[in-house]
Amino acid sequence: MLGKIIEETARFIWEKRPWLVLTGAGVSTESGIPDFRSPGSGLWENYDPMEILSTRILWHKPQIFYQVGFPILMGFKNAQPNPAHQVLALWEQKGIVKAVVTQNIDSLHFKAGSRRVLEIHGHLRTGHCQSCRQTYPIEVIEEKVKQKDIPPHCSCGGIIRPDVVLFGDMLPPSFTEAEKLSHQFPLLVVGSSLQVSPANFLPAHAPFLVIVNLSSTPFDARADYLIRGKAGEVLTRINEIIEKLSLKDPNGDG
Ligand code: APR
Numbered sequence: 001m002l003g004k005i006i007e008e009t010a011r012f013i014w015e016k017r018p019w020l021v022l023t024g025a026g027v028s029t030e031s032g033i034p035d036f037r038s039p040g041s042g043l044w045e046n047y048d049p050m051e052i053l054s055t056r057i058l059w060h061k062p063q064i065f066y067q068v069g070f071p072i073l074m075g076f077k078n079a080q081p082n083p084a085h086q087v088l089a090l091w092e093q094k095g096i097v098k099a100v101v102t103q104n105i106d107s108l109h110f111k112a113g114s115r116r117v118l119e120i121h122g123h124l125r126t127g128h129c130q131s132c133r134q135t136y137p138i139e140v141i142e143e144k145v146k147q148k149d150i151p152p153h154c155s156c157g158g159i160i161r162p163d164v165v166l167f168g169d170m171l172p173p174s175f176t177e178a179e180k181l182s183h184q185f186p187l188l189v190v191g192s193s194l195q196v197s198p199a200n201f202l203p204a205h206a207p208f209l210v211i212v213n214l215s216s217t218p219f220d221a222r223a224d225y226l227i228r229g230k231a232g233e234v235l236t237r238i239n240e241i242i243e244k245l246s247l248k249d250p251n252g253d254g
Contacts, residue, residue, distance in 0.1 A: 002227070006234065009210060009225040010241035016208050018098040019188045020181045021088055022199060026191020026213060028106055030082040030232040037193050038215070055168030062151035062159055073124060073164065074142060076106055084190060084231035085112035087239045092116065096242070098185050101178040103192060103199050105164045118174040120199060122164040131158025138162065171198065182206055191231045194219050 013019065025035035036049070051057060052069040081089075089112040091097040099116040100109050105124050109117045127141045128134060134154055141160055144152035152160045165171060175198065187206035194200040194217040203209055203219045211223045212234050220226050227234050 002229065005225065005227055006237050007241055009227060010238045011245065012208075012225055013096065013188065013210065013238060014242050014245045016186045017096045018185060019091075019096060019210075020098055020178075020185040020202075020206070021100045021188045021190060022178075022192060022202055023088075023100060023102045023104060023109070023190045024192025024194075024199070025104060026193075027084050027102075027231050028076075028079065028082070028104055028108055029191070030084065030230060031076075031079040031106075031108060033076045033079050033106060035191070035193075037195065050167050053164075053166050055166050058159075058161055058166060066145055066150045066152070070145065070162070073105065073162065074138075077124065077138075079106060079108060081108045081112035082232045084235045085109055085114070087235040088190075089113035090239065091242075094246070097188075099178075099181055101174075101181070101199070101202065103196070118178045120165070120171060120175045120178055122162075122172060124162055124164060127152075127160050127162040129154035129156060129158040129160050132156040136160055178202060179205070186210070189213065189217070189219070190235070193217055 025033070029035050052064070057069065058065045085108050088097055088100055088109065092114050099118060100114050101118045101120060102109055103121050105119065105121055107123055107125060124138050126138055127136050132154060141152050141162065154160050179202065182202040182205045186208035187203055189203060189211045191213060192199065193215065194203060200218070203222065209219065209223045210225045211217060211220060212227045212229065212231055214228060214230065
């Protein structure tokens with residue numbers, strides 16, 4: 001049964017290309033990074049993110065942010081892309097994917113070779129001083145924290161923060177671009193519970209919608225195709241079918 005849906009979804013993705021892709025934590029669980037809300041393994045089973053990863057804590061209790069929140073964020077810096085990231089990067093090269101909008105801060109889409117990635121929750125490659133805005137590589141920030149410069153200070157005396165979007169922050173300009181694209185292109189959602197706004201505004205605009213996710217989302221009823229499965233396995237199987245379709249019909253004209 002799943003085989004038939006995967007086959008139909010592959011045809012749909014090939015015919016309606018190019019796609020905007022929205023990814024969430026579920027695209028990275030097969031790289032060993034836990035997601036946020038899966039029962040039993042989700043990160044938020046143990047922590048209250050609204051508290052620990054918030055601008056309030058960063059401003060008022062930066063020691064707690066750097067001693068508790070920052071290590072959680074940095075714990076996965078050596079993770080490697082999995083087949084889901086790799087298929088999406090390949091699809092960008094082949095013109096099947098226009099851009100990836102990700103809620104993840106793990107840089108795994110870039111590591112897999114995707115070029116147009118809109119990181120709407122920021123990333124962990126750099127940080128900046130909250131006073132003078134000087135940029136720092138994340139390794140420098142990590143080293144300062146290791147040397148017990150907590151919170152880490154800039155040469156101007158200001159406090160440095162990582163370039164991730166914390167609870168209480170404004171979203172970066174990349175979200176405006178994502179929103180614009182979501183009106184123009186069909187949307188493929190991979191590994192997101194679609195419970196967090198404003199990322200979950202995007203499916204509402206999309207002309208066509210495909211969802212690949214292990215558990216249900218509020219947009220399931222609206223999806224043209226819905227596959228409950230693991231991102232890496234499902235995208236690999238879809239890609240195998242698309243490979244055959246593209247050989248038969250390189251322009252997708254019939
Ligand atoms: N393949 C497909 N889906 C998966 C896989 C997998 N291998 N592993 C987990 N999932 C699904 C889960 O079933 C869940 O529905 O991925 C979804 C992940 O949802 P969340 O944990 O809510 O993550 P996400 O949607 O990215 O959360 C958005 O919430 O707390 C904030 O800032 C945080 O960016 C995050 C945002």
